[in-house]
Structures are given as structure tokens and as C-alpha cells.
Amino acid sequence: MAGHHEEQSSYAHGEHSHSDRFYWLVAGVLAVVTALEVALFIVNEQHLIAKWLEVTLLLILSTIKGAAVVMFFMHLKGDAGIFKFVFLVPLAFATTLLLSFMVLFSGHVGIAG
Amino acid sequence: MSESSMTRPHTATAHHTSLGVDNRKLGVWAFIGSETLFFATLITTYFVFAPVNRARPDFQDPRKFLDIELTTVLASILLASSLTMVLALSASKRGDRRNFTIWLLATVGLGLAFIGGQVYEFNHLYHEGLTLSSSLFGTTFFVLTGFHGTHVAIGVIWLLSVFFKVRTYPDSPENAMDVEIAGLYWHFVDLVWVAIFVLVYLI
Numbered sequence: 001m002a003g004h005h006e007e008q009s010s011y012a013h014g015e016h017s018h019s020d021r022f023y024w025l026v027a028g029v030l031a032v033v034t035a036l037e038v039a040l041f042i043v044n045e046q047h048l049i050a051k052w053l054e055v056t057l058l059l060i061l062s063t064i065k066g067a068a069v070v071m072f073f074m075h076l077k078g079d080a081g082i083f084k085f086v087f088l089v090p091l092a093f094a095t096t097l098l099l100s101f102m103v104l105f106s107g108h109v110g111i112a113g
Numbered sequence: 114m115s116e117s118s119m120t121r122p123h124t125a126t127a128h129h130t131s132l133g134v135d136n137r138k139l140g141v142w143a144f145i146g147s148e149t150l151f152f153a154t155l156i157t158t159y160f161v162f163a164p165v166n167r168a169r170p171d172f173q174d175p176r177k178f179l180d181i182e183l184t185t186v187l188a189s190i191l192l193a194s195s196l197t198m199v200l201a202l203s204a205s206k207r208g209d210r211r212n213f214t215i216w217l218l219a220t221v222g223l224g225l226a227f228i229g230g231q232v233y234e235f236n237h238l239y240h241e242g243l244t245l246s247s248s249l250f251g252t253t254f255f256v257l258t259g260f261h262g263t264h265v266a267i268g269v270i271w272l273l274s275v276f277f278k279v280r281t282y283p284d285s286p287e288n289a290m291d292v293e294i295a296g297l298y299w300h301f302v303d304l305v306w307v308a309i310f311v312l313v314y315l316i
Contacts, residue, residue: 094153
């Protein structure tokens with residue numbers, strides 16, 4: 001039951017907590033990244049950059065946002081491994097599902113067409 | 114906190130599993146894992162049917178319907194609500210009831226603002242001719258964003274119920290865990306919107 005006591009101890013000492021200032025900082029970064037995403041979208045309405053580059057940059061920026069939310073707001077960074085397992089394994093499945101179907105049905109108009 | 118700590122609930126160890134973690138928190142993380150697959154399926158469906166939508170006679174162009182300005186505001190509202198949620202959790206662990214109340218109710222208010230914005234968007238799109246059955250784009254778009262909006266609504270109800278349950282002693286381990294697991298769900302709803310915002314509205 002060592003893990004039991006560790007959990008209670010970590011909870012009691014607020015191991016997962018950051019300072020409020022840190023949370024404001026993370027929110028500021030998220031706001032900046034969101035502004036960059038929208039700016040990129042607006043810029044590309046003039047077709048100034050290639051579509052593949054726009055999509056790649058948008059995916060990178062959204063991954064940064066998502067990772068920040070999960071790691072710092074949901075406190076998964078530094079939390080128990082079992083929580084990471086039950087979230088990251090389905091996330092990996094979900095990502096694989098999305099990519100697989102995108103490859104399989106890219107440009108495909110046969111179904112329900 | 115003027116109340117004596119002797120009167121606070123002491124059930125912190127009542128929900129621990131043999132893994133050494135709180136079973137409610139583990140359950141919520143597992144639920145979030147299943148929800149990840151659920152939304153991935155809806156997003157995948159949206160993308161699979163996008164080229165089919167373009168090839169059909171009832172084709173409706175997403176770029177002509179989706180309003181990036183409104184959606185950016187909605188995305189900002191949800192991101193702000195994640196900040197207020199984590200500040201509410203922080204205040205609850207400190208036993209700061211005043212700030213806990215302010216931040217949690219701010220989260221509820223931002224959630225309601227998001228729902229209001231989405232209702233406005235749906236109503237606007239409906240009058241523009243985009244409905245659940247007008248095209249494959251309409252079907253996949255409304256199912257995806259509608260399910261997300263439903264999750265936000267459920268989150269608002271969850272947060273309010275947690276607020277009324279824990280407001281007297283937000284810093285007791287039992288109550289702080291209630292706030293934390295409600296917060297996990299709320300942040301997940303924000304996380305889904307991060308994905309929808311980029312994949313549906315920007316790409």
C-alpha cells in the first residue's frame with residue numbers, strides 16, 4: 001500500500017498545484033498561440049503560403065495548445081502513471097483512427113455519394 | 114475559515130483503489146479516454162464525408178458558412194474558462210472560499226456565454242440555409258459541434274452541482290477532489306474545442 005500513502009501524501013502537500021501566476025502565464029501563452037492560429041488563417045486567405053505549410057503550422061500550434069491544457073491545467077504532467085495510461089492510449093488510438101481514415105478515404109467520393 | 118476543522122468531512126481515504134489513486138479520478142480519466150475516441154470518431158466522420166460533400170449536387174461550401182470571428186471569440190471564451198477553472202481548484206485547495214466562489218462561478222458564466230454563442234451561430238447558419246439535413250457538411254458539422262455544445266451544457270450543470278455541494282468546505286480533501294474531477298471534465302471539453310477550432314474552422 002505504499003502507493004496509497006504516497007498519493008495521500010502528495011495530495012496533502014498539493015504536489016499537483018502550481019502558483020496562480022503560473023496558470024495566468026499558461027493562459028497568456030494559449031491566447032498568443034490562438035492569435036497566431038487565426039492570423040495564419042487570415043494570411044492564407046490571400047494564398048501567401050502553401051496550404052500544406054498552413055495545415056502543418058496549424059496542427060503544430062494546436063498540439064502546443066492541447067498539450068499545455070493537458071499537462072498544466074489538467075495536471076497530467078507529474079500525475080500518477082495510470083492516469084496517463086488511460087488517457088494517452090485512447091488518444092493514440094484516436095489519432096491513428098483519424099490518420100488511417102484520412103489516408104484511406106482521402107478524395108474518396110464513392111461512399112454515400 | 115471561521116469554522117473549526119473538526120467539523121469538516123474526513124473521507125479522503127474512502128475512495129482510494131489498490132493502485133493508490135482516487136477511484137473517482139481514475140474513473141473520470143478513463144471516461145475522458147473514451148470521450149476522446151468518441152470525438153475522434155465524429156471528427157473523422159466529418160473529414161471522410163468532406164470530399165463526398167463536395168461531389169454531391171447539394172454541396173455546401175464550409176468556407177461560405179463558417180464565421181471565423183465569432184468562433185475565435187468562442188475559442189477564447191473556453192480557453193478563459195479553463196483558466197478560471199484551474200484558479201477555482203487552486204483556491205479550493207487553499208481554503209479560499211471567496212476566490213473559489215468567484216472563479217467557479219466565472220467558469221459557469223463563461224460556459225453559458227459559450228453556449229449562447231453557439232446557439233447564435235446555429236441560428237444564424239439555419240437562416241443561411243445550413244441545416245442538419247441540407248447537406249453532408251450540415252449533418253457532420255451539426256452533429257460534431259452539437260455534441261460538443263451538449264458536453265459544455267453538461268459541464269455547466271456539473272460545475273453548479275459541485276459548487277453547491279462543496280462551497281462550505283471547498284478545501285476538505287473530499288470536496289477538493291470533487292472540484293478537481295469536475296475540472297478535468299471541463300478542461301477536456303476545452304481540449305475538444307481546441308481540436309474542432311483548428312480542424313473544422315481553420316483548416
